[in-house]
Amino acid sequence: MVEKNSMRLEFLSKSNNESFARVVVAAFASQLDPTLEELSDVKTAVSEAVTNAIIHGYEYGEGVVIVEAIIENNRIEISIEDRGNGIADIDKAMEPFYTSKPNLERSGMGFTVMETFMDELSVESHVGKGTKVKMAKNFKSLSDKE
Amino acid sequence: MQISTDIIKDYLIVTLQGELDHHTSENVRKKIDQQYYNNNLLNMVLDLRGLNFMDSSGIGLIMGRYKSCREQGGSISIVSTSSYIERILKMSGLLKLMKVYQTIDEAIVD
Ligand SMILES: Nc1ncnc2c1ncn2[C@@H]1O[C@H](COP(=O)(O)OP(=O)(O)OP(=O)(O)O)[C@@H](O)[C@H]1O
Ligand SMILES: [Mg+2]
Numbered sequence: 610m611v612e613k614n615s616m617r618l619e620f621l622s623k624s625n626n627e628s629f630a631r632v633v634v635a636a637f638a639s640q641l642d643p644t645l646e647e648l649s650d651v652k653t654a655v656s657e658a659v660t661n662a663i664i665h666g667y668e669y670g671e672g673v674v675i676v677e678a679i680i681e682n683n684r685i686e687i688s689i690e691d692r693g694n695g696i697a698d699i700d701k702a703m704e705p706f707y708t709s710k711p712n713l714e715r716s717g718m719g720f721t722v723m724e725t726f727m728d729e730l731s732v733e734s735h736v737g738k739g740t741k742v743k744m745a746k747n748f749k750s751l752s753d754k755e
Numbered sequence: 756m757q758i759s760t761d762i763i764k765d766y767l768i769v770t771l772q773g774e775l776d777h778h779t780s781e782n783v784r785k786k787i788d789q790q791y792y793n794n795n796l797l798n799m800v801l802d803l804r805g806l807n808f809m810d811s812s813g814i815g816l817i818m819g820r821y822k823s824c825r826e827q828g829g830s831i832s833i834v835s836t837s838s839y840i841e842r843i844l845k846m847s848g849l850l851k852l853m854k855v856y857q858t859i860d861e862a863i864v865d
Contacts, residue, residue, distance in 0.1 A: 716847060725846060
C-alpha cells in the first residue's frame with residue numbers, strides 16, 4: 610500500500626516540454642512500482658494531453674500548461690490543464706480519427722490513445738477558457754504481478 | 756532523437772532512435788521528405804526498432820509518408836520488434852495499410 614502523495618507541475622507551452630512532462634509524471638508514478646508497460650501507458654497518455662494543449666489549446670502561442678497527479682494505493686490520477694481555446698464539441702473531438710488540423714499531419718488518435726492506455730478519461734472544456742483532461746489508471750497490485 | 760538514412764535500390768531506409776513525439780517529429784519529417792524526393796525514390800522502410808517512445812505524432816508521421824509513397828506509386832513498410840509500438844500502429848489502423856517486418860532485409864523485396 611502506498612500512502613497518498615501528490616505533485617503539481619507548471620510549464621510554458623513549448624514542444625520540448627512534452628518529454629519533460631511525461632518523464633516527470635512517470636518518475637512520480639514509479640513510487641507505485643508499476644510494470645514497464647504500465648509506465649509506458651502513462652507516459653504516452655500524458656504526452657498526448659500535453660501535446661494537445663500546445664498544438665490545439667494554445668495553437669503554438671505562449672501559455673501555461675498545468676499537470677497534477679495524485680497517487681494512492683495502486684492508483685494514479687492525472688490532470689492536464691490549459692487556459693487556451695477550449696473545445697466546442699467534446700464528443701466529436703474524442704471520436705477516433707477526428708482532427709481539426711489534418712493539414713499538420715495530425716491523425717486524430719490522441720484521445721483514443723489516452724482512452725486505451727488509461728482506465729478512466731474525462732474532459733472538461735469551455736470555449737475561450739481552456740481545457741482540463743483528467744485520467745486515471747489502476748496499476749496491478751504487487752501480489753498480482755507475482 | 757537520431758535519424759539516419761540509407762538508400763538501397765529504390766528504397767529509402769530510415770532508421771530512428773530515441774523518442775518520436777510532436778517535438779521531434781517535425782525534424783524527422785523534413786529529413787525523410789528531403790531524402791525521398793531529392794533522390795527520386797519509390798519505396799520507404801521505416802526502422803523503428805531503436806524507438807523507446809512513440810505517441811500519435813508518430814502515427815501522423817507514418818500516415819503522411821504512406822501517402823507520399825502511394826502518390827509516387829511506391830510502398831512503405833515498417834521494421835519493428837516492439838509490442839508497445841505495434842499496439843499503437845494497430846490501434847490507428849496502420850497495420851492494415853502496411854506490413855511490419857523483423858529486419859530491414861525482409862522488408863526489401865527483390
Ligand atoms: N487542449 C485542447 N484544446 C483545444 N482543442 C483540443 C484540445 N485537445 C484536443 N482538442 C481538439 O480535439 C481534437 C482531437 O484531439 P486528438 O488528440 O484526438 O487528435 P489530434 O491532436 O488532432 O491528432 P493526434 O493527437 O493524432 O496528433 C483536436 O484536433 C482538437 O480539435
Ligand atoms: Mg492530439
